[in-house]
Amino acid sequence: MGSCKDQEEKQAKCVFVHGPIIVGAGPSGLAVSACLSQQGVPSLILEKSDCIASLWQNKTYDRLKLHLPKQFCELPLLGFPENFPKYPTKHQFIAYIESYASHFKIQPRFKQAVQKAVFDHVSGFWKVRTQDSEYISKWLIVATGENAEPVIPEIVGIEKFNGPVVHTSEYKSGSEFRNQKVLVVGCGNSGMEVSLDLCRHNAIPHMVVRNSVHVLPREIFGFSTFGIAMALLKWLPLRLVDKVLILLANITLGSTDQLGLRRPKTGPIELKNITGKTPVLDVGALSQIKSGKIKVMEGVKEITRNGARFTDGQEKEIDSVILATGYKSNVPTWLKKCEFFTKDGMPKTPFPNGWKGENGLYTVGFTRRGLRGTAFDAVKIATDIAEQWRKFMDCNNNNNNNNSNKNSCNSHVILLGKS
Numbered sequence: 001m002g003s004c005k006d007q008e009e010k011q012a013k014c015v016f017v018h019g020p021i022i023v024g025a026g027p028s029g030l031a032v033s034a035c036l037s038q039q040g041v042p043s044l045i046l047e048k049s050d051c052i053a054s055l056w057q058n059k060t061y062d063r064l065k066l067h068l069p070k071q072f073c074e075l076p077l078l079g080f081p082e083n084f085p086k087y088p089t090k091h092q093f094i095a096y097i098e099s100y101a102s103h104f105k106i107q108p109r110f111k112q113a114v115q116k117a118v119f120d121h122v123s124g125f126w127k128v129r130t131q132d133s134e135y136i137s138k139w140l141i142v143a144t145g146e147n148a149e150p151v152i153p154e155i156v157g158i159e160k161f162n163g164p165v166v167h168t169s170e171y172k173s174g175s176e177f178r179n180q181k182v183l184v185v186g187c188g189n190s191g192m193e194v195s196l197d198l199c200r201h202n203a204i205p206h207m208v209v210r211n212s213v214h215v216l217p218r219e220i221f222g223f224s225t226f227g228i229a230m231a232l233l234k235w236l237p238l239r240l241v242d243k244v245l246i247l248l249a250n251i252t253l254g255s256t257d258q259l260g261l262r263r264p265k266t267g268p269i270e271l272k273n274i275t276g277k278t279p280v281l282d283v284g285a286l287s288q289i290k291s292g293k294i295k296v297m298e299g300v301k302e303i304t305r306n307g308a309r310f311t312d313g314q315e316k317e318i319d320s321v322i323l324a325t326g327y328k329s330n331v332p333t334w335l336k337k338c339e340f341f342t343k344d345g346m347p348k349t350p351f352p353n354g355w356k357g358e359n360g361l362y363t364v365g366f367t368r369r370g371l372r373g374t375a376f377d378a379v380k381i382a383t384d385i386a387e388q389w390r391k392f393m394d395c396n397n398n399n400n401n402n403n404s405n406k407n408s409c410n411s412h413v414i415l416l417g418k419s
């Protein structure tokens with residue numbers, strides 16, 4: 001196997017990984033590692049930050065709670081504790097993920113930012129490069145998430161703005177914005193919830209809604225809207241389910257169009273499936289919009305030194321800008337010479353078949369279906385790799401039957417030394 005030969009990579013340690021390499025120690029990476037370990041397959045997780053579930057620990061706001069009931073957010077093999085509420089807080093979710101990792105004895109290698117991964121057609125191995133090592137394996141599992149990097153839009157004049165400009169991934173609480181006029185750009189779940197949080201801290205959010213958006217209640221008559229949709233989809237066609245959801249939403253919330261939140265023509269589930277655009281599940285922002293505490297604004301035309309001009313001609317003074325403009329995958333920045341992903345870093349093959357690529361490449365958590373999608377992928381990947389693993393081990397054991405130097409199947413990393 002030719003490896004570690006490039007001049008600039010001379011100082012890199014070469015590490016042969018006995019089992020798959022998983023990139024990312026978020027819920028997806030941990031779930032697939034747990035499923036593999038249950039099938040007797042060792043794996044190694046490379047994580048760029050210094051903790052597991054870094055998105056949840058470092059890039060989410062204090063008041064975040066799961067939107068979906070906990071049974072829809074469980075990872076495989078180990079559910080949430082019984083005493084957790086229906087909608088766990090982010091701190092409870094992190095505690096669950098930590099106990100999940102310790103239950104399955106998962107120990108990622110932290111501070112290993114994967115800079116480049118490429119399949120070597122000559123050796124038939126993946127070469128995965130971090131800042132100080134090159135890891136080599138037959139299998140590469142991409143678990144870096146759909147929300148790896150913030151989307152920072154180009155807005156005319158934003159560089160001239162006098163006040164702070166932060167993305168929601170840096171926002172913790174409205175306490176830092178007390179009594180301020182805040183421009184919240186974007187009206188997805190983040191934009192709505194941050195606007196609500198700002199209201200609770202006596203700030204005055206101006207939320208930019210440049211497009212149509214589906215707002216649904218989180219619950220309808222005490223039942224989770226998501227749960228109702230899942231149940232109906234077992235019996236009814238998707239478009240009919242969408243119609244039922246909109247009817248129920250209109251009964252519970254009233255018409256959102258009058259509030260400046262126009263509904264898209266395509267229904268919420270169909271839109272999510274086609275574009276990935278998540279419907280907003282309302283947890284209180286709508287009543288603040290109705291009462292005028294959250295001000296809905298049309299698209300931003302321009303940011304000035306101390307305010308904003310909008311596409312409808314209005315001008316407002318603004319103290320701070322919060323970009324609730326969403327996230328993107330970072331796969332194209334590090335996975336090279338790979339046709340499996342789009343330029344946006346999502347698998348080209350749609351759900352439910354996007355989990356497996358070629359040459360031992362797998363993806364977990366790119367289904368646009370949140371943690372339920374993660375659980376689906378993780379089980380499929382582990383079953384698929386375990387089958388190959390058993391053949392590989394049988395073959396290895398036969399070849400090395402009397403070789404006293406053979407490597408233990410349980411030790412997942414063999415250090416090959418510096419090149």
Ligand SMILES: Cc1cc2nc3c(=O)[nH]c(=O)nc-3n(C[C@H](O)[C@H](O)[C@H](O)COP(=O)(O)OP(=O)(O)OC[C@H]3O[C@@H](n4cnc5c(N)ncnc54)[C@H](O)[C@@H]3O)c2cc1C
Nearest residue numbers: 024026027028048054055066067113114144145365370371
């Ligand atoms: C505010 C917010 C709330 C959400 N709430 C829900 C919810 O209630 N329910 C739900 O189902 N989904 C929710 N989601 C979606 C959420 O992204 C997933 O639930 C979950 O975090 C996905 O897990 P993941 O492991 O695929 O990705 P992530 O959690 O993003 O984990 C990916 C990991 O990969 C690491 N990584 C990235 N690039 C590299 C690299 N080059 N090298 C090494 N490591 C790397 C990252 O540091 C990170 O730790 C929410 C998302 C956001 C932003």
Ligand SMILES: NC(=O)c1ccc[n+]([C@@H]2O[C@H](COP(=O)([O-])OP(=O)(O)OC[C@H]3O[C@@H](n4cnc5c(N)ncnc54)[C@H](OP(=O)(O)O)[C@@H]3O)[C@@H](O)[C@H]2O)c1
Nearest residue numbers: 065066067153186187188189190191210211278324325326
């Ligand atoms: N409690 C929870 O469970 C919770 C909370 C928050 C987020 N989440 C999840 O996290 C993921 C990300 O959510 P998100 O709300 O951060 O991102 P998002 O759903 O991608 O929404 C981004 C928003 O920003 C708008 N936008 C982007 N660029 C813009 C621009 N230049 N000008 C004006 N508006 C712009 C988009 O408008 P367009 O539609 O016009 O592009 C959209 O309204 C989703 O899956 C979401 O469900 C979950």
